[in-house]
Amino acid sequence: MGSVTATVASPTDSNVILWFRTFWSISRSGFRRYATYRQATLAGVVTNTVFGFLRCYVLLAVAGDAGEAAGYDRAQLVTFVWAGQGLLAVVLLWGWTDLADRIRTGDIAGDLLRPVHPVTSYLATDLGRAGYAVLARMLPPLLVGPLFFDVHLPARWPTVPLFVASVVLAVVLCFACRFLVNATAYWLQDVRGPMILWMLGSGVLAGLYFPLRFLPEGLQQVLWIGTPFPGLMQTPLDVLVERESTAVALELVTLQAGWVVLLLAACRLVQRRAERRLVVQGG
């Protein structure tokens, strides 16, 4: 039979404006979809705040009387923790199984029939979701933290635009990782195994439990260059608290961007391979 795939180049390929318009409207619907879960958002904010206090006190205790730990002063650690609690929901490290669920149930067939590449349309939805999360999940911890602790505010002007860019890259990077983990469902049906490994690895290696700078120097380099994980949280947070000079921060963000390009390409490749072998079950 003839195959229907989304990877066949569409005839209106050249129309860039149309492409952006489609991307934008998918993003907006993603924003609206997540904006409807208001009670869950409130519960999430309260939980992030409690963990903000917990992690903040622990890291301040690590800094102790010296007032410094692995190159962070007390105010930098505070900002690291509270911004991290907000960022956690923006990049959405855990809890996204949309694609895997649709592959398992066969709903993915509907996605493949649409004239937008699945990676593109899922990414657009995710950026809309992240946009809502910035307002509803990132701002509250950023506002609560300074009420109870002395925070570090950016002192150099390039920090803010660099942080914004790094957050956007982190969202796309995290999306690509989640897409790849979910896409194992094309081959495995049940994604619990890959999902557990992802949950375990991402929390520790992204810098959520402790700043990765606490690790031995050699291990840090392996993580930064050899894995995408630091780009999920550690890089934007290091940029925000200005642990490095602007030049080094720029290098870190560039490295993050490299991983984004690599993993998005991997997503498209995996999707193409999957479509060749996909058998949608059910009627």
Add this chain to the structure above:
Amino acid sequence: MAEAGGTLAAYRALLRAQARAQTAYRTSFAIDVLGNVGATVFDVVTVLVLYGVTRELGGFTLRETLVMVGLTAFAFATADLLVGNIERLPRYVRTGLLDAVLLRPLGALPQLLLMDLPLRKVSRGLFGLAVWVAALAGAGIEWTPSRVVLAVVAPLAGVVFFGSVFVATATVSFFWVESGELANSVTYGGRDFTSYPVTVFEGWFRAAFAYGLGFAFVSYQPALALLGRADPLGLPAWAGWAAPGVALVALAGATAAWRVGVRHYRSTGS
């Protein structure tokens, strides 16, 4: 008598069915077992990494803190194994499964727990136990008969305490179905809190978690009693022995909350 035997047989049948179902896919089960123990391993690794940067946390050395970490790891993992799945209650309420459970001639809570007993989490409990034993061996404790008793009783009290916290926080969903991850802030938050000396925390936050919710008596106070250290925060030495009492109070509170919750429950009609 015969009726009690019949009830027990029903619970046993539920448990057997669970065990068979969960081990049917061996590879999945093996990955689950590994993944679950991994989460607890990383909790311990986190503490080790923090001590790689500093020599003391809140005035306690690594060996002393590991006693609290081990106690928490065992107590939380075991409570999570036994009653942790009650955190799915919101889904049971939303889908109407709770109606079916309430109609059966068995207790609602035991049924819910046995219907989904996560056997894969056994690995975490065992790992927690190993950390507890290793921490006790490495902390240089001067053993007395009373300390031996405390070393056995404190983890069990911790299991009861965390179990009560799981049940009590889950009952929130009887009143607020969309409460989502709110319960996590007290269950997993409590686990993080009891993994460190209470002296790490400060102000009203410490007061609320340590004494308001009683988490200080899960691992910190028993650890002080075992190590023979005076509490820098001024509680008397016998506070380490309050763990079982506090656990029983928590149990009574959770039971009451559950009763009120079930009575308040109105079916969604689905």
